[in-house]
Amino acid sequence: MDDIEPAATEEDAAPRAAAGERVVIAAFTASMAAALALAVVYWRGGQAQLEGVLLAISLGGIGVGMVVWAKRFLPSGEITEERGRMASTDDEVASFTHAFEQGEQAIQRRALLLKLLGGAVGALGVAALFPIRSLGPRPGRGLFDTGFRNGTRLMTVDGRSVRPEDLSVGGVVTVWPEGHVGEPDSPTLLVRVDRPELFRRPTRTQWTVEGIVAYSKLCTHTGCPVGLYQSRERLLLCPCHQSTFDVVEGAKPIFGPATRPLPQLPLGLNQAGELVSTGDYREPIGPGFWNRRR
Amino acid sequence: MNQPRPATRSRRLARWVDDRLGTAYLATKALRKVFPDHWSFMLGELSLYSFVILVVTGVYLTFFFDPSQAESTYRGSYEAMRGVEMTAAYRSALELSFDVRAGLVMRQIHHWAALLFVATMAVHMARVFFTGAFRRPREINWMVGVTLLILAVFNGFAGYSLLDDQLSGTGLRIGYSIALSVPLVGTWLVSLLFGGEFPGPDIIERLYVIHILLVPAVIAALIGVHMAILLRQKHTQFAGPGRAEGNVVGERVWPTYAAKGLGLFFLTTAVLAALGGLAQINPIWIYGPFDPAEVSAASQPDWYMGWLDGAMRLIPPWEVRAFGYEVPNPFFPGAVLPGVTFALLYLWPFLEARFTGDRSEHHLLDRPRDRPVRTAMGVATIAFYGVLFLAGGGDVLSTTFGVSVNAVFQAFRVLLFVLPAASAWVAYRLCRDLAQRDPAPADDGSVAMTALAGVAEDGRDQDDRAGHDGPEAQGQAVGKHH
Numbered sequence: 001m002d003d004i005e006p007a008a009t010e011e012d013a014a015p016r017a018a019a020g021e022r023v024v025i026a027a028f029t030a031s032m033a034a035a036l037a038l039a040v041v042y043w044r045g046g047q048a049q050l051e052g053v054l055l056a057i058s059l060g061g062i063g064v065g066m067v068v069w070a071k072r073f074l075p076s077g078e079i080t081e082e083r084g085r086m087a088s089t090d091d092e093v094a095s096f097t098h099a100f101e102q103g104e105q106a107i108q109r110r111a112l113l114l115k116l117l118g119g120a121v122g123a124l125g126v127a128a129l130f131p132i133r134s135l136g137p138r139p140g141r142g143l144f145d146t147g148f149r150n151g152t153r154l155m156t157v158d159g160r161s162v163r164p165e166d167l168s169v170g171g172v173v174t175v176w177p178e179g180h181v182g183e184p185d186s187p188t189l190l191v192r193v194d195r196p197e198l199f200r201r202p203t204r205t206q207w208t209v210e211g212i213v214a215y216s217k218l219c220t221h222t223g224c225p226v227g228l229y230q231s232r233e234r235l236l237l238c239p240c241h242q243s244t245f246d247v248v249e250g251a252k253p254i255f256g257p258a259t260r261p262l263p264q265l266p267l268g269l270n271q272a273g274e275l276v277s278t279g280d281y282r283e284p285i286g287p288g289f290w291n292r293r294r
Numbered sequence: 295m296n297q298p299r300p301a302t303r304s305r306r307l308a309r310w311v312d313d314r315l316g317t318a319y320l321a322t323k324a325l326r327k328v329f330p331d332h333w334s335f336m337l338g339e340l341s342l343y344s345f346v347i348l349v350v351t352g353v354y355l356t357f358f359f360d361p362s363q364a365e366s367t368y369r370g371s372y373e374a375m376r377g378v379e380m381t382a383a384y385r386s387a388l389e390l391s392f393d394v395r396a397g398l399v400m401r402q403i404h405h406w407a408a409l410l411f412v413a414t415m416a417v418h419m420a421r422v423f424f425t426g427a428f429r430r431p432r433e434i435n436w437m438v439g440v441t442l443l444i445l446a447v448f449n450g451f452a453g454y455s456l457l458d459d460q461l462s463g464t465g466l467r468i469g470y471s472i473a474l475s476v477p478l479v480g481t482w483l484v485s486l487l488f489g490g491e492f493p494g495p496d497i498i499e500r501l502y503v504i505h506i507l508l509v510p511a512v513i514a515a516l517i518g519v520h521m522a523i524l525l526r527q528k529h530t531q532f533a534g535p536g537r538a539e540g541n542v543v544g545e546r547v548w549p550t551y552a553a554k555g556l557g558l559f560f561l562t563t564a565v566l567a568a569l570g571g572l573a574q575i576n577p578i579w580i581y582g583p584f585d586p587a588e589v590s591a592a593s594q595p596d597w598y599m600g601w602l603d604g605a606m607r608l609i610p611p612w613e614v615r616a617f618g619y620e621v622p623n624p625f626f627p628g629a630v631l632p633g634v635t636f637a638l639l640y641l642w643p644f645l646e647a648r649f650t651g652d653r654s655e656h657h658l659l660d661r662p663r664d665r666p667v668r669t670a671m672g673v674a675t676i677a678f679y680g681v682l683f684l685a686g687g688g689d690v691l692s693t694t695f696g697v698s699v700n701a702v703f704q705a706f707r708v709l710l711f712v713l714p715a716a717s718a719w720v721a722y723r724l725c726r727d728l729a730q731r732d733p734a735p736a737d738d739g740s741v742a743m744t745a746l747a748g749v750a751e752d753g754r755d756q757d758d759r760a761g762h763d764g765p766e767a768q769g770q771a772v773g774k775h776h
Contacts, residue, residue, distance in 0.1 A: 046395035048402070052571005055399070056564045063560030070553035080536055080543045081328040083528055083657060086431045136489045136496070139481035143491065157587075174587055184493055184586035217587060222471035222606070222624050223492065224464060225589045239591040240464065241607040242689060242699050255700055259611045259623050287471035288613065288622030289480050 020072035024065045031061025143292075144284045147180035148265060148277040154190070154214075155181050161274040164210040167192040170231035174217055177277065185285065187217040187225060188265050190275070191247050193234055202250030207266040209275060214265035215251045218286040219243055221258040236262070260288070325548035330531035334425075336558060337418035342517060343562040344411035349514075351404040352506060358394050360386035361456060361502035363495060372579055380583035383458040383498050387578055403570030408450045410566065412598040415443050423642070423672050426660035427530045430653060433643040435523045438516055440639045445513050447598050452505040454576060454596060456498055461576075463584030464593050467492055468606070472628030477621050493586060532659045533734075539657050592690050597683070604685030605631050608706055635679075664734045666725035674718035681710045 034057035041050045088096075107114060153161045154175035162175060173190045180186055193199070196211035203213060215236070217225045224240035229247075235254070236245040243256030251262035263285050268278040284292050312318050329335075362382035368375045370385075372392045380388075390397035419439060422428055428436035451469070455462045470492045474480045488494025528542045537543045545551045569575075581590065595603050605627035614621040638645075646668065647653050662669040684691070685706040692699045 042395055048396075048398040049571050051396055051399040052402075052567050052569075056568035056571065058564075059560045059567055060564030063557045063562075063564055066553050066557030066560065070550050070557060074550040074553055076545065076550055078331075078536075078543050079328050079546055080541050081528075083540050083542050086527060086655070132486060136485035136487070136494075139485045143481060182587070185491060187587035222468045224467060225587050227589050228591065239589050239689065240468065240593060241603075242703065243611075244699075253611055256703075257606065257609045257611055257623050257627075259613045287474055287624065288620055289474045290477045290619050290621065291481070292620060292622075293618055 017072065020068055023068050024072075027061045027065035027068065029061075031058045031065065034058035034061065142185070143289065146186040146280055146285060147177035147183060148186065148188075148280045149177070150277070150279050151268075151270065152277045153178040153270065154188070154275045154277065157181060161272075162190065163273050164192075164212055164269070164275065167212055169194045169211070172229045172231075174225075175214075175275075185218070189215050189217045189226065189229075189236070189262075191215070191229065191234075191236075193248060194231075198234070198248040200249050202252065202261065203248060204250075204264060204266070207264055207278070209267045209269055212267065212275070213247065214267050214277075215245070215247070215262040216265065216281060216285040218262075219258060220253070220260040220262060220285075221256070221287065223286040226262065325546070327525070327547045328528075328542050328544045329547060329551050330529050330542060330544035331551075332532060334421045335529065337414050337421055339555060339558060340414040340562055341411055341418055342521075343559045344407045344414060344566075345513065345517065346559070347407040347563055347566055348404060348411060349510065351400045351407065352510075354400045355390065355397075355404060356506055358386060358390035358397060359383070359456070359502075361498050363458070363493075363498050375579060375582075378583065381458045381498070383456060384578070384583045387457040387459070391579065399567075399570050401570075402573075402575050403566050405454070405575045406566050406569040406573070408453060409575075409597060410562075412443070412446050412450055415439075415446055416598075419443060420672070420676070424660075424662040424669060425530070425532075426656060426665060426668070428643045429656040430643075430647070431527055431655055432523075432530075435520060435527070436643050437640055438520045438523065440636060442513060442516050442520065443639075444636055445509050445516070449505055449509040449513070450596055451599055452501045452509065456502055456505060457576075457578050458498060458584050459578035460581040460584055460588065460590055461578075461593055463493065463586065464589050465595055465599075466497065467586070468603075468624075468628075470494075472624045475622040475625035476629060477619075477625070493584070528657070530657050530659050532661075537658065539655070542657070592693075594687055594690070600686035601679045601682040602628065602632060602686075604682035604688070604706075607688055608682065608685045608703060608710060610707075661729075661734065663725040663728040663732075666722045666729070669725050670718040670722040673721035674714035677714040677717040678710065681706060681713055685710075 034054045038051065038054040038058060041047055041054060155161055155178050156173060156175055159181055161178075162173065167173060167190060169192050171192050175188050175190055176183060176186050190212055191214075192210075192212045194211075196205075196208065199205045199208065199213070207213070215226075217227075219226050219238040219240065221238065221241055221243050224238050226236045226238045226243075226245065228237035228239055229235070230237065234247040236247055236251065238244075238256065238258070241257050243258035244254050245251040245258070245262050246254050250264065253259065253261065263281040263283050265281055266278040268276050270276045360382045364382045365379060366382045366385050368378050368380060368385050368388055370376070370389045370393045372388060375388060387401075391401055392398070422436065422439070451465065455466045455469070470484055470488060473487060474484045476483055484492070484494075487497065487500070489496030489500075529544070531537050531543060534543070594600070606624065609623060609627045611623065612626070613623045660668075662672075685703065688702045688706060689699060691697070692702045
């Protein structure tokens with residue numbers, strides 16, 4: 001590449017060129033060495049940090065070498081070029097219009113055929129929409145129902161039933177309906193408050209047992225699990241968008257974007273003294289949808 | 295071609311191709327193409343390079359990733375997860391991180407490249423906006439660019455949602471709730487997308503096809519369109535000596551510009567490789583497999599989703615209820631806000647043309663200070679989405695600084711309107727002062743003005759006039775001046 005002159009003047013051109021060449025030589029050599037080392041690292045079992053660094057040196061060496069090469073030894077200097085005009089000339093437009101319209105008229109001479117073609121393509125398009133239906137089931141009662149029924153035992157994640165005495169004051173436990181443990185639409189929070197007399201409407205106290213109240217764990221905003229309980233303030237917090245629900249006041253939202261309280265699950269005790277639901281939630285749990293109240 | 299040199303093998307090959315395709319003319323044009331040089335013109339190039347790196351690393355990942363929600367048990371080398379029940383998707387993501395050689399570094403480069411892809415696009419778009427490069431005749435390419443931005447953001451979200459870890463599952467759940475909130479069709483929409491109620495049996499398989507095939511194919515095609523239009527229209531340039539509306543002043547592609555560009559590609563890849571090796575990103579083994587009944591505190595999405603997440607948090611508890619139906623709250627920040635945002639972006643070139651009445655062609659770029667209103671609006675827009683972005687981390691800010699969550703979000707709600715207004719005012723004043731101190735293109739004003747007039751009157755004479763008035767004759771190399 002020594003036949004191409006750098007932009008600098010004659011006197012300082014030689015030492016500059018020599019320095020530049022040294023940089024490029026070093027960069028390309030470092031790149032080669034790093035690439036070989038990368039192969040060795042890989043061969044010896046791999047190591048993410050080393051791989052990243054060696055890859056960076058290997059690629060960076062090529063990059064530095066090329067850029068310095070280009071800046072020092074490739075011709076620089078600006079060229080002025082005419083931009084020309086984007087739009088076509090009137091003649092060009094006219095000849096295009098003419099060419100297109102000739103064909104268009106020929107096609108339109110058979111108006112009926114053209115309409116039928118449109119109809120056929122349209123019908124095919126409509127028919128082709130139907131397979132979309134195979135992608136998923138009709139949205140049904142699933143959005144409205146969970147697995148809780150009258151007398152369903154409440155089970156923890158490890159499949160054990162819950163007695164009131166299992167829950168310490170200020171404690172929270174996540175439960176599911178028996179037979180549906182882990183099901184995404186029915187995680188429910190059992191919360192035991194220190195002073196049951198604090199329960200106010202819209203909490204339904206007849207649905208609580210010994211200061212224990214059950215609310216759907218799914219936030220009414222976007223359905224995130226409302227996983228944080230501040231026992232001193234008796235508040236449930238959603239970590240996703242900071243909606244905050246007041247446990248003693250029917251889990252009504254007091255902060256954040258949620259518009260509705262967490263639905264309350266009617267609680268009772270069975271003969272064995274285990275906590276059960278006395279029915280399903282009276283409204284859909286989780287995030288809203290247009291016909292939620294139908 | 296003066297004297298034919300002795301035919302080498304490559305020359306014979308080139309001749310063979312040319313005999314069949316007649317490529318010499320176009321290839322010559324490509325080599326001699328002139329590109330104006332400015333550091334800010336490299337931003338789009340960086341996006342392009344990020345995309346190439348995404349494709350290369352992504353293909354490697356597909357060899358090991360199993361996009362399936364089937365139950366399986368991890369038995370790989372990461373002790374803490376051994377024996378844990380999880381989906382095949384999460385298991386294979388763990389395996390390719392710990393048990394596939396170079397798997398982790400490839401995965402991390404892929405993720406970093408995705409962040410850079412969207413980031414460079416956003417900055418590139420800001421450059422195009424503030425310099426007025428979207429004006430006629432470049433409105434089409436602006437809209438192609440906006441489409442690319444939307445696709446990149448969507449595909450980033452789709453990509454990190456595949457791994458089925460606790461964080462990605464939370465993101466998908468919020469996406470589900472936004473889709474569910476759409477009036478009339480929401481319930482059908484989620485059922486068809488997810489294959490049923492959340493989490494649904496099919497979403498990961500489907501997102502996978504979307505993420506690795508459909509969207510990348512469209513992105514690649516649109517990048518082709520974006521660059522074809524760029525070549526056809528030639529690049530814009532800043533005003534300066536010898537630069538006019540009717541010409542383009544810069545370096546030829548071959549060899550210097552091409553070498554620099556290719557060098558920049560290698561440098562971009564090098565930075566991403568260093569990040570991928572040294573800077574941990576998306577450590578899914580810490581998040582654990584997705585459990586729909588759990589969520590970790592301080593769940594933040596990738597940066598380009600931050601503004602949406604922030605909007606989801608800042609919106610007051612409003613929803614619309616009428617005739618026994620409702621439009622749930624997430625619809626507004628989750629669907630209306632991005633809809634309005636991208637609609638305004640698409641329409642901006644036309645809105646500006648309508649307000650300024652300026653519908654003429656522009657190939658010389660504006661300095662932001664010379665367009666104080668546009669600059670102020672751009673700054674206000676950045677401030678608005680910046681506040682939303684910060685609000686996305688409101689819970690983290692609250693714990694970091696020991697301020698109550700309520701106070702943080704109330705402050706953000708005020709800032710969301712005050713900061714854009716204030717920063718727009720400051721930007722406007724700054725532009726005015728700067729422009730006064732340093733009046734618009736002092737250089738070859740004569741050239742630029744004449745050429746402008748040429749365009750306004752009848753675009754055809756512009757080149758001649760510029761040639762006559764300009765100090766440099768066309769086609770002649772002038773020394774670099776920066």
